[in-house]
Each structure stands twice: as structure tokens, then as C-alpha cells.
Amino acid sequence: MSNLNIQITLSExxxxxxxxxxxxxxxxxxxxxxxxxxxxxxxxxxxxxxxxAPITLEPSATIFHYGQTIFEGMKAYLSEDGVVxxxxxxxxxxxxxxxxxxxxxxxxxENHALEALVELIKVDKEWIPKDPGTSLYIRPFMIATEPHLxxxxxxxxxxxxxxxxxxxxxxxxxxxxxxxxxxxxxxxVAGGTGNAKTAGNYASSLKAQEVADREGYSQVLWLDGIERxxxxxxxxMNVFFKIDGEVVTPALNGSILxxxxxxxxxxxxxxxSVPVVERRVSxxxxxxxxRTGKLDEAFGTGTAAVISPIGEFRYQGELFYVNNGETGELxxxxxxxxxxxxxxTQEDPFGWVVELNKK
Amino acid sequence: MSNLNIQITLSExxxxxxxxxxxxxxxxxxxxxxxxxxxxxxxxxxxxxxxxAPITLEPSATIFHYGQTIFEGMKAYLSEDGVVxxxxxxxxxxxxxxxxxxxxxxxxxENHALEALVELIKVDKEWIPKDPGTSLYIRPFMIATEPHLxxxxxxxxxxxxxxxxxxxxxxxxxxxxxxxxxxxxxxxVAGGTGNAKTAGNYASSLKAQEVADREGYSQVLWLDGIERxxxxxxxxMNVFFKIDGEVVTPALNGSILxxxxxxxxxxxxxxxSVPVVERRVSxxxxxxxxRTGKLDEAFGTGTAAVISPIGEFRYQGELFYVNNGETGELxxxxxxxxxxxxxxTQEDPFGWVVELNKK
Numbered sequence: 001m002s003n004l005n006i007q008i009t010l011s012e013x014x015x016x017x018x019x020x021x022x023x024x025x026x027x028x029x030x031x032x033x034x035x036x037x038x039x040x041x042x043x044x045x046x047x048x049x050x051x052x053a054p055i056t057l058e059p060s061a062t063i064f065h066y067g068q069t070i071f072e073g074m075k076a077y078l079s080e081d082g083v084v085x086x087x088x089x090x091x092x093x094x095x096x097x098x099x100x101x102x103x104x105x106x107x108x109x110e111n112h113a114l115e116a117l118v119e120l121i122k123v124d125k126e127w128i129p130k131d132p133g134t135s136l137y138i139r140p141f142m143i144a145t146e147p148h149l150x151x152x153x154x155x156x157x158x159x160x161x162x163x164x165x166x167x168x169x170x171x172x173x174x175x176x177x178x179x180x181x182x183x184x185x186x187x188x189v190a191g192g193t194g195n196a197k198t199a200g201n202y203a204s205s206l207k208a209q210e211v212a213d214r215e216g217y218s219q220v221l222w223l224d225g226i227e228r229x230x231x232x233x234x235x236x237m238n239v240f241f242k243i244d245g246e247v248v249t250p251a252l253n254g255s256i257l258x259x260x261x262x263x264x265x266x267x268x269x270x271x272x273s274v275p276v277v278e279r280r281v282s283x284x285x286x287x288x289x290x291r292t293g294k295l296d297e298a299f300g301t302g303t304a305a306v307i308s309p310i311g312e313f314r315y316q317g318e319l320f321y322v323n324n325g326e327t328g329e330l331x332x333x334x335x336x337x338x339x340x341x342x343x344x345t346q347e348d349p350f351g352w353v354v355e356l357n358k359k
Numbered sequence: 360m361s362n363l364n365i366q367i368t369l370s371e372x373x374x375x376x377x378x379x380x381x382x383x384x385x386x387x388x389x390x391x392x393x394x395x396x397x398x399x400x401x402x403x404x405x406x407x408x409x410x411x412a413p414i415t416l417e418p419s420a421t422i423f424h425y426g427q428t429i430f431e432g433m434k435a436y437l438s439e440d441g442v443v444x445x446x447x448x449x450x451x452x453x454x455x456x457x458x459x460x461x462x463x464x465x466x467x468x469e470n471h472a473l474e475a476l477v478e479l480i481k482v483d484k485e486w487i488p489k490d491p492g493t494s495l496y497i498r499p500f501m502i503a504t505e506p507h508l509x510x511x512x513x514x515x516x517x518x519x520x521x522x523x524x525x526x527x528x529x530x531x532x533x534x535x536x537x538x539x540x541x542x543x544x545x546x547x548v549a550g551g552t553g554n555a556k557t558a559g560n561y562a563s564s565l566k567a568q569e570v571a572d573r574e575g576y577s578q579v580l581w582l583d584g585i586e587r588x589x590x591x592x593x594x595x596m597n598v599f600f601k602i603d604g605e606v607v608t609p610a611l612n613g614s615i616l617x618x619x620x621x622x623x624x625x626x627x628x629x630x631x632s633v634p635v636v637e638r639r640v641s642x643x644x645x646x647x648x649x650r651t652g653k654l655d656e657a658f659g660t661g662t663a664a665v666i667s668p669i670g671e672f673r674y675q676g677e678l679f680y681v682n683n684g685e686t687g688e689l690x691x692x693x694x695x696x697x698x699x700x701x702x703x704t705q706e707d708p709f710g711w712v713v714e715l716n717k718k
Contacts, residue, residue, distance in 0.1 A: 026419065026508025033418060056413045059392060059521045060385065064428055064502055067558025068565070071424055104565035139508055143423055149385025149498055149523060151595050153565050162418045164508060184550060189584040191545030193563045199426025200559020204552045206427070206463035206512050225548040226585045236510050 004047050004115050006034075008123065011051035020129045023167035025304065026137065030124040034116045034161040038106050044159070047116060049123055052162065058147035062154035068144035069199045070099040073303045074260075075135040075166075076121055076356075078128040079344045084121060084356040087342045089114055091260045096140065098258075099196040104153040105142060113140065113159075118356060120161055133168025133339075137304075169305050174327055174335060176311030177300075179234055180217035181283060182208045183316060186225035187232060190254035194232070197257065202236065209235070219300070221313060223283060224255065231281045237300030237308060238262035241286065242330055244294040247276040261301040261338070267350060268337055274330070283315055290320040297328030306342075307335040363406050363474050365393075367482065370410035379488045382526040384663065385496065389483040393475045393520040397465050403518070406475060408482055411521065417506035421513035427503035428558045429458040432662045433619075434494040434525075435480055435715075437487040438703045443480060443715040446701045448473055450619045455499065457617075458555040463512040464501060472499065472518075477715060479520055492527025492698075496663075528664050533686055533694060535670030536659075538593055539576035540642060541567045542675060545584035546591060546614070553591075553614035561595065568594070578659070580672065582642060583614065590640045596659030596667060597621035600645065601689055603653040606635040620660040620697070626709060627696055633689070642674055649679035656687030665701075666694040 011031040018028055029052050036047045062068050072092040077085045093110035100107055117138065121128075128136040140161045144154030185208040188194025193201055208220045219235030231250050233239060238259040240249045247269055252258055269276040289295040290313075298310040309332075311325035322328070340346030341353060370390040377387055388411050395406045421427050431451040436444045452469035459466055476497065480487075487495040499520045503513030544567040547553025552560055567579045578594030590609050592598060597618040599608045606628055611617055628635040648654040649672075657669040668691075670684035681687070699705030700712060 027506070029419060052418070054415045054417050056415045058413050059411070059519055060388060060498075060523075063423065063558075064500060065430055065498070065558060065561070066565075067426055067428065067560075067562035069423055069426065069562070102566060103562055104569055137508070139419075139424070141423060147386070149496070151561050151564065152568065160418055164419075186548055186550030188551070189545055189548050191543060191584055192547070192551075193559070198559070198562060199422075199424060200552070200557070200562055201426075202424070202510050203426035203428070203462055203557060203559055205510065206425075207461060209511065210463055225550055 004112050006116060006119050007048040008119070009048065009050045010123070017127065017165070020131045020134045020165070020167045023129070023165055025166050026164050028164055030127040030163045030165070032120060032123050034120045036116070036159045038157040038159065040155040044108070044112070049120055055158070057145055060147040060149050062144035062146050062148065065149060066144070066151055067200050068103050068105055068154055069141065070096060070103055070105060071139060071141035071197055071199070072096050074138045075303060075342070076128055076138060077135050077343045078130050080130070083344060083358050084125065084128060085342065085344050086354040086356065088260055088264065088352045089117065089354055092140070095197060095258060095260070096142070099198055100142065102193055102196040103198055105144065106157060108142070108159060117161055120163065121356065124163060127163065127165050129165045129167070131168070133170060135166055137164045137166045139164070174307070174309065174332065176309040176322070176325055176327055177218040178216065178312040178314070179219050179221050179310050180212040180215060181313055181315035182220040182222055183228065184208070187222040188255040189225040192255060194255035195252065195257055205236070217314065229282045229284060231283060231286070232256045234300040234310070237302035237305065239300050240265065240298065241281065241289070241295065242297035242328065243289045245275065245296070247274060247330070248281050249276070249278055250281050251278040259301060261303060261306060264338060264352065265301055265334055268334060271349065286313065287315065287318065287320060295320065295322055297331050298322045299328070299331045306338055307331055363471050365475060365478050366407040367478070368407065368409045369482070376486065376524070379490045379493045379524070379526045382488070382524055384525050385523050387523055389486040389522045389524070391479060391482050393479045395475070395518045397516040397518065399514040403467070403471070408479055414517070416504055419506040419508050421503035421505050421507065424508060425503070425510055426557070426559050427462050427464055427513055428500065429455060429462055429464060430498060430500035430556055430558070431455050433497045434662060434701070435487055435497060436494050436702045437489050439489070442703060442717050443484065443487060444701065444703050445713040445715065447619055447623065447711045448476065448713055451499070454556060454617060454619070455501070458557055459501065461552055461555040462557055464503065465516060467501070467518060476520055479522065480715065483522060486522065486524050488524045488526070490527070492529060494525055496523045496525045498523070533666070533668065533691065535668040535681070535684055535686055536577040537575065537671040537673070538578050538580050538669050539571040539574060540672055540674035541579040541581055542587065543567070546581040548584040549613035551614060554611065554616055556616065564595070576673065588641045588643060590642060590645070591615045593659040593669070596661035596664065598659050599624065599657065600640065600648070600654065601656035601687065602648045604634065604655070606633060606689070607640050608635070608637055609640050610637040618660060620662060620665060623697060623711065624660050624693055627693060630708065645672065646674065646677065646679060654679065654681055656690050657681045658687070658690045665697055666690055
């Protein structure tokens with residue numbers, strides 16, 4: 001890894017920090033941010049840590065009109081002994097490059113990106129909360145900045161990292177959510193951008209989420225856009241089912257996100273010798289498993305919640321309850337194991353965790 | 360229409376204007392822009408015309424991460440007698456609201472939006488080029504600005520109008536383009552955002568366009584994302600075929616854009632008693648029409664080019680030439696008629712044109 005030569009400009013005035021129980025996800029940001037610029041022909045340059053501040057763009061910048069933007073989401077954890085831990089950050093950087101390719105955006109140097117992240121975390125280390133369940137949410141993103149109204153890839157980009165201290169996702173204990181199976185709107189199809197982490201996927205999902213909110217459901221379950229029967233994702237999480245003792249998750253088919261929590265769950269299950277398969281799963285199969293009493297558990301997986309147990313599905317008026325609306329045994333075990341590895345309270349047999357300042 | 364009370368701040372220094380033959384589409388902007396702000400609970404406010412300048416946003420603004428943004432494209436024409444003409448601007452504002460609904464963004468007051476546009480054009484009237492084929496390209500757009508990393512609709516927005524003088528699309532005369540039929544990537548499916556004018560649709564199209572560029576084709580023809588055989592759009596235009604004397608265009612199916620040029624072409628053809636139908640059109644039908652010598656003409660339609668004749672399609676290695684690669688008679692007639700109405704050199708039997716300063 002070469003030396004990035006990151007220019008650091010420290011903030012003159014530090015912001016006040018909220019108590020962790022008052023943190024609202026993604027609204028408070030640390031004192032600094034990382035920025036690098038890209039221009040076609042010159043590549044990435046001007047890597048810098050600067051005070052967190054608004055950014056200025058031309059009104060004709062590509063991001064506003066043609067939507068070239070990608071992002072990642074990850075967390076840093078601080079343990080009692082002062083060690084900062086990142087969970088599989090290499091996977092985020094790798095996926096960022098996958099997304100960049102799909103959106104015709106430039107590749108980043110994955111090692112440099114990690115180096116920049118570590119530098120930023122060092123500068124803002126005091127922002128990482130320590131309380132149980134808390135962490136520092138990290139948002140690397142890239143936007144297209146060329147001032148040109150034309151449907152073609154931008155010739156200039158900005159890569160940034162911003163960070164937000166987040167409270168516990170499960171302040172009152174982990175509890176299952178109610179999910180509405182979406183029949184009208186489609187998230188993505190193969191050949192589209194569903195397996196890239198890009199803004200358009202999220203923008204298109206809001207309308208269905210509005211309906212779910214109105215009806216008292218916390219997320220939607222997306223079905224495939226072609227036959228409208230195969231399960232894709234739940235909200236912005238991957239989804240798993242435990243059916244008759246076997247764990248099943250939709251296979252990566254080009255339209256769902258290759259989740260890092262998802263792949264970690266699969267590895268954990270294999271490590272435990274719990275049967276797990278990636279394949280097509282239809283909503284009819286879930287209905288049938290429910291009817292025959294074989295739908296043991298269901299849960300979403302993602303960086304924010306890690307594991308989000310599902311207690312109920314509604315599909316075209318029918319209700320499928322899962323495990324009497326309670327958190328399943330395996331869901332809880334997976335949550336404990338994964339968060340334990342992330343925070344360093346449990347052994348990490350996979351080498352997933354990067355410790356930043358171990359003595 | 361109520362009084363909008365638009366605050367006008369004039370630019371202190373006017374920019375130099377390029378000769379129209381040096382204008383590159385969407386790169387030069389006029390001296391001013393229109394801005395209005397929206398906050399949930401307060402609605403639209405602070406309507407203003409200000410000097411054209413960069414805009415400043417929080418790094419966590421929704422637009423950068425979750426892609427809530429919509430836009431429109433339209434043109435103003437200046438005729439020899441000094442009259443400024445807009446073409447069906449009500450249709451743009453109506454479509455903007457359709458897009459806003461799909462993207463969970465606030466509605467605009469269509470009359471106010473038109474009033475704002477007229478005000479901005481008045482201020483920058485000297486920027487409208489007069490030479491044949493030239494016009495002032497107008498880009499209204501709305502972006503989500505809430506500083507919050509959360510997958511939910513933003514609570515604040517900015518609506519803007521920027522304007523760019525554009526040279527003739529056909530400097531060396533109208534000439535047919537070569538089109539690559541896209542088999543791998545998908546633009547949109549019903550249930551997605553294909554019929555909204557939102558950034559994500561364009562971002563997802565760039566990858567296929569890159570391939571087309573490399574292979575010497577100017578645009579791609581999108582097939583449906585489900586059966587991969589029904590024709591949707593060409594690049595960012597709607598598409599028409601003249602087959603055995605009848606004009607055919609893909610029906611609005613939820614995944615293609617409800618083009619204003621498209622609907623105007625249909626109306627013109629009906630006015631001329633030329634048979635025209637909106638229905639599903641498969642690529643196999645085009646291949647068969649080509650094989651039997653019945654593929655008379657093909658053309659794309661959109662605000663930028665108005666009519667873009669197609670001289671060749673390539674589909675899975677096969678080439679379909681249209682009208683010996685030359686501009687068809689009907690394509691040319693439609694181009695002349697529509698641009699004539701837009702510029703005021705031909706009668707407008709439909710009441711499409713809005714004249715801003717007719718004596």
C-alpha cells in the first residue's frame with residue numbers, strides 16, 4: 001500500500017456530543033470528513049481530511065440530473081479496552097468498486113480507501129460511542145460532479161466519507177417486525193442496478209415504503225419484477241427463512257444486493273453446521289411453510305440492524321405469523337454471535353475484524 | 360393564478376455569450392436561475408431568481424444517498440419577430456408532478472412553476488439564440504435536501520430552473536443514427552420508475568451506452584426487462600416505426616416515459632390521417648418487417664433532437680437497415696412540421712404553443 005499523503009485540516013471548534021440514548025440514526029455527524037477528487041485523465045487526487053461542512057456543486061452537476069452516485073454503509077465499534085474494530089471493511093470497498101462499474105463510475109483503490117477511512121477514524125476517534133449496541137456508522141460515497149447536462153458518464157467525481165455516531169438499534173431489546181409483501185411496486189430486475197449500492201434503488205423503494213407505513217408495517221418484502229413471486233429483499237435488507245430446520249435465502253440473481261451481513265450469516269451457519277442454502281424462494285413456498293407449520297423463523301440482515309427478526313408477513317390480505325411473532329432462537333443466536341464478533345467480545349474465527357489500535 | 364411574489368436579484372456581471380455554432384449541448388448556462396425551497400409543513404417558499412451560481416448542500420443530503428430527484432426538459436424558441444415560444448410547457452409541469460408522486464416528492468403548483476419559468480426567461484431573454492435550429496434548453500429539477508442518512512422521503516427539497524442556449528442538433532442536416540439493440544442491461548420494468556423522469560433511470564442506462572459507444576452505435580434500443588423482446592425506448596427517446604404504411608409506437612406500459620414529443624407526433628399523425636397505433640411491438644416483429652421489406656421508417660422522438668431518424672439496428676449480430684440508411688419521408692415531414700410549430704413558422708392547429716410576448 002503506497003502512502004496516500006492525506007492532507008489533514010482540523011476543525012477549529014469541536015461540536016458538542018449528544019448522549020448516546022438521544023442519537024437518531026444518521027442525523028449527527030462527527031467533526032471531520034474525508035474527501036478526494038477525480039478528474040478523467042488525472043485520476044484521484046487531493047485526498048484530505050477536513051472539517052465536516054456543506055459541499056458546493058454546480059446546479060448542472062451530473063449527480064442532480066443523471067444520478068451517478070454509489071455508497072457503502074459500515075460501522076466502527078469501540079470496546080472497553082479502547083480498541084476500535086471494523087467489520088470486513090475490505091468487502092465494502094470491493095462492493096463499492098462493483099457498484100462503480102455498474103454505474104460507469106471510476107474505480108477506487110481499495111487499499112487507499114481503507115487507509116483514508118482509518119485516518120478519518122483516528123482524527124474523530126472520540127466520536128465512537130462505547131455503550132452497548134452503539135457504534136460509529138460510516139458512509140463512504142461517490143458522486144458525479146461534471147457540470148454538463150448530457151446523458152453520459154461524468155468526467156469528474158468526488159469521493160467522501162462521513163461518519164455518524166449511532167445509538168442502539170434495539171434500545172428496548174430485539175423485537176420482531178411486521179412486513180408487508182409488495183405486489184405493485186418493483187425494486188429491481190436482473191440487468192438493472194439492483195445489485196449495485198446506488199441511490200436510484202432507494203429512491204424507487206420509497207413509494208412502497210409509504211404504503212407500508214400507512215398500513216402499520218415497518219418494511220416491505222420485495223418480490224421479483226418478472227414473475228412477481230420470487231422473494232428478493234426486505235426493505236433495504238437481505239432476507240433469510242428457517243423452514244423445517246433448514247435456513248434458506250434468495251440466491252444472488254443480479255437484482256439483489258450482495259450483503260456483507262448476508263454472506264457473514266451464511267458463513268456463520270456453515271461454521272455451526274446449520275444447513276443453509278441460497279436458492280430461489282417463492283412467496284408461495286413461504287405461505288405453504290406457514291400453513292404446514294414449518295416456517296420456523298424469518299429475519300432481515302443488514303449493517304444497521306445486523307439481524308431484524310420478522311414476526312409477521314402480510315401478502316394480498318393473508319397474514320403469515322412467524323414463531324408466534326417472537327424472536328426465534330436461531331435469529332437471537334446469530335445476532336449475539338455476529339455483534340459479539342463485531343465488538344470483540346467473542347472470538348472471530350474468520351478473520352473478519354480489523355482492529356485499528358490494538359496494543 | 361395567484362401572485363408568486365418572486366424575488367429577483369440580478370447578476371452584477373453578465374457572462375460572455377458564445378456564437379451559436381460553438382455551443383455544446385448543456386454546458387453553457389444563462390446568467391440567472393430560479394430557486395424555490397420546500398419544507399414539510401411549510402410548503403414551497405422563497406421563490407427567487409438569482410445569479411447562476413453553485414449550490415451548497417449538506418454531505419448527508421438525501422439526493423446524494425437515496426436519489427430523490429426529478430427533472431424536466433423543454434425548450435424556448437425565439438423567432439425573427441422577437442416572439443418567445445414555449446412548446447406545451449403545461450405537459451412538462453404535469454409530468455413533473457407525476458414523477459414527484461412516484462418518487463415520494465412534493466407536488467409543485469403547475470401554474471406557479473410556469474409563472475416562475477416565464478419570469479426567468481424574461482430576465483435572461485437575450486440568451487435565447489435566434490439562428491435556425493437553435494433554442495434555449497430549459498431544465499427544471501427538484502432535489503431532496505434533508506441532511507439525514509435514512510431510507511425515507513426527505514422532509515426538505517429545492518426546486519430549480521436552469522437554462523442553456525443550444526445550437527442546432529442537426530448542424531450538418533438531419534441524418535439517421537445507428538442503434539444497438541440491448542440484450543443484457545434493462546432500463547426499467549412496470550412497477551419501477553421507468554415512467555418517471557428521475558435520475559436513477561439515466562444512471563442505470565450509462566453502462567449499456569458505453570458498450571454502444573465502443574461498438575460505433577449512437578444509442579441503444581431498450582427491450583422490456585421481463586421477456587426481453589418487447590421494444591421500450593431508444594436511448595432516452597421514445598421510438599416509432601413505420602411498418603407497411605402504418606406508424607407503430609410502444610404503448611405506455613408503466614416502464615416507458617410518456618414523452619411530450621411522442622404524444623405530439625401521435626396527434627400530428629392523426630391530424631394528417633396517417634394510421635398510427637400504440638401497442639406492444641416486439642423486436643421479432645421488426646426483424647420480420649425488415650426481412651419482408653415492410654420496415655419503411657424508424658425514428659426516435661424527444662425534446663433535444665425532436666425527431667432522430669434511425670438508419671440501422673443491430674440485434675444479436677444481425678443488421679436491419681431502414682430505408683437504405685436514409686431519412687424517411689414521413690420522418691422528415693414530422694420533423695419539419697413539429698419544429699415549424701415550435702418556432703412559429705407553421706400554423707399550430709392544436710394550441711400547443713405558448714407565446715410569451717406577442718405584440
